[in-house]
Amino acid sequence: xxxxxxxxxxxxxxxxxxxxxxxxxxxxxxxxxxxxxxxxxxxxxxxxxxxxxxxxxxxxxxxxxxxxxxxxxxxxxxxxxxxxxxxxxxxxxxxxxxxxxxxxxxxxxxxxxxxxxxxxxxxxxxxxxxxxxxxxxxxxxxxxxxxxxxxxxxxxxxxxxxxxxxxxxxxxxxxxxxxxxxxxxxxxxxxxxxxxxxxxxxxxx
Amino acid sequence: xxxxxxxxxxxxxxxxxxxxxxxxxxxxxxxxxxxxxxxxxxxxxxxxxxxxxxxxxxxxxxxxxxxxxxxxxxxxxxxxxxxxxxxxxxxxxxxxxxxxxxxxxxxxxxxxxxxxxxxxxxxxxxxxxxxxxxxxxxxxxxxxxxxxxxxxxxxxxxxxxxxxxxxxxxxxxxxxxxxxxxxxxxxxxxxxxxxxxxxxxxxxx
DNA sequence: GTCTTTGTGATACGAACGTACCACGTTGGT
DNA sequence: ACCAACGTGGTACGTTCGTATCACAAAGAC
Numbered sequence: 001x002x003x004x005x006x007x008x009x010x011x012x013x014x015x016x017x018x019x020x021x022x023x024x025x026x027x028x029x030x031x032x033x034x035x036x037x038x039x040x041x042x043x044x045x046x047x048x049x050x051x052x053x054x055x056x057x058x059x060x061x062x063x064x065x066x067x068x069x070x071x072x073x074x075x076x077x078x079x080x081x082x083x084x085x086x087x088x089x090x091x092x093x094x095x096x097x098x099x100x101x102x103x104x105x106x107x108x109x110x111x112x113x114x115x116x117x118x119x120x121x122x123x124x125x126x127x128x129x130x131x132x133x134x135x136x137x138x139x140x141x142x143x144x145x146x147x148x149x150x151x152x153x154x155x156x157x158x159x160x161x162x163x164x165x166x167x168x169x170x171x172x173x174x175x176x177x178x179x180x181x182x183x184x185x186x187x188x189x190x191x192x193x194x195x196x197x198x199x200x201x202x203x204x205x
Numbered sequence: 206x207x208x209x210x211x212x213x214x215x216x217x218x219x220x221x222x223x224x225x226x227x228x229x230x231x232x233x234x235x236x237x238x239x240x241x242x243x244x245x246x247x248x249x250x251x252x253x254x255x256x257x258x259x260x261x262x263x264x265x266x267x268x269x270x271x272x273x274x275x276x277x278x279x280x281x282x283x284x285x286x287x288x289x290x291x292x293x294x295x296x297x298x299x300x301x302x303x304x305x306x307x308x309x310x311x312x313x314x315x316x317x318x319x320x321x322x323x324x325x326x327x328x329x330x331x332x333x334x335x336x337x338x339x340x341x342x343x344x345x346x347x348x349x350x351x352x353x354x355x356x357x358x359x360x361x362x363x364x365x366x367x368x369x370x371x372x373x374x375x376x377x378x379x380x381x382x383x384x385x386x387x388x389x390x391x392x393x394x395x396x397x398x399x400x401x402x403x404x405x406x407x408x409x410x
Numbered sequence: 411g412t413c414t415t416t417g418t419g420a421t422a423c424g425a426a427c428g429t430a431c432c433a434c435g436t437t438g439g440t
Numbered sequence: 441a442c443c444a445a446c447g448t449g450g451t452a453c454g455t456t457c458g459t460a461t462c463a464c465a466a467a468g469a470c
Contacts, residue, residue: 004437005447026324028233031427042449043428053428108323114383115317119231128383160397163386167376167394168369175372178319178333189372192365196401209467210417236457247419248458258458 011049011059014039018060023105027112032056054122061113065127068106071095085146086198092139093169093190098176099183107173136162146198156197168193216254216264219244223265228310232317237261259327266318270332273311276300290351291403297344298374298395303381304388312378341367351403361402373398 017039022030032053036043050056075091076083083091098104117123136159143158172186222244227235237258241248255261280296281288288296303309322328341364348363377391 024324026321028321029324032429033427044449044451045447047429048447051429108320111316111379112320114379115313115320116231116233117383118313119229119234124384129385132380132385155401157397160394163377163390163394164373164398167380168373169376170379171372171374171376172368174316174319174375175337178322179329180334180337181368185368186372189365189368192362193369196360237459238457249419249421250417252459253417256459 007049012063014041014046014049015056015060015063018056019064019105019109022060022109022112027109027116057113057116058123061123061127064106064109064113065131068095068110069131071103071106085142085149085151086194089139089142089146089165090191090194092135092142093165093194094187096169097173097183097186097190099187104177107177111174111177132166135166139166143197151198153197153199161197165190165193212254217268219246219251219254220261220265220268223261224269224310224314227265227314227317232314232321262321263328266328266332269311269314269318270336273300273315274336276308276311290347290354290356291399294344294347294351294370295395295399297340297347298370298399299392301374302378302388302391302395304392309382312382316379316382337371340371344371348402356403358402358404366402370395370398 014035018030018035021034021038025034032046033043035056036046039046046056050059072092072095075095076088079087079091096103096107098107113123114128117128140159140162143152143156143161146152147156147158169190172181172189175181176183176186219240223235223240226239226243230239237251238248240261241251244251251261255264277297277300280300281293284292284296301308301312303312318328319333322333345364345367348357348361348366351357352361352363374395377386377394380386381388381391
């Protein structure tokens, strides 16, 4: 039965199984056997495509980050063609909020990985510094654009707002995740803070 | 050698050992034997004072939350007697930032517990809903006081600001924890956002 | 002065974990 | 047609985990 197989695709499938299993059991509790069962393959195969658990976890993290990037891009695209700066910014910020199963799963696991990276340096490097830095630069650029277009209230510091808003979005996401707040309320808080940055929108004629 | 012993005190000591060990190894990786070694007692004793690991973890979480509450209170007291509302608010918000070993440890473990509580419902109930709700109410009240005293810029919504600032503080704390940002920068961002809420402080005569 | 409770040590047990090993069918190269 | 590499299954190994068991010394109760 062993036809030649696409390794990259197989690894992706197994990593997706890891993500699903981790969402159910918690990242700390998921084992190689759980991943194998979730993917519908034998334990041996998980070992075959990832030599060790650590490699599997690392690959899972990278895939998670990539998926999230794609999700943000999709959200921005869904904001319509040539949307206003505020729409784009709102799309970026709300993409991280756990409003549905997919984003909830993402937030849960990404936070799990972040906690792991504090004590396990193998996980630390890339996704927790480079990716947020990039997000910060992007958002900061968007705000500066908006400022140049005269859309912002006076005295707004693009960089400080970008950093603060991203942190707020992450923090709100966590509070939604643990059940302290519901998603609508978190969205409303973000909207309020954007209103404090942007000038009042022109009311209809 | 078995003199009569204060159970509560013993449990506290062991729970502190749990916290230290978890800070070193990660909460997911700490076992009963690690706690015993860290506390300098036998495995049996840990079992004796906490019947199961789950009970130990729960007690550790509650103790952590209590310690944090005390820390915030101390910070507020350290702001001087009869400090301005802004000083109190800044003390509350910066108390959660990982600026030293103690606060770093706290933020690390509290986030670990939060992640655990997503899949392990035994941990979920109290500290992740009640405590943040209380913090929110407190901060909201402080802001309302400041507004009544005419210290805030017009149009500020105390509740939305309280929720947003707490979320921002938590998010900034996490970014410091994973090494994306240093503590000073996080403090500066919080300061900037408070400046956007409070009126300009009167410049000296 | 016995006797029950309390605190403590050492150790054993069954399960689960990550990993390693062995065997075998299939495929593509030549 | 043969042979080396690939893909896969089954299973065993050593470790570690949380928990349970057995034994026993000290301290209060009466």
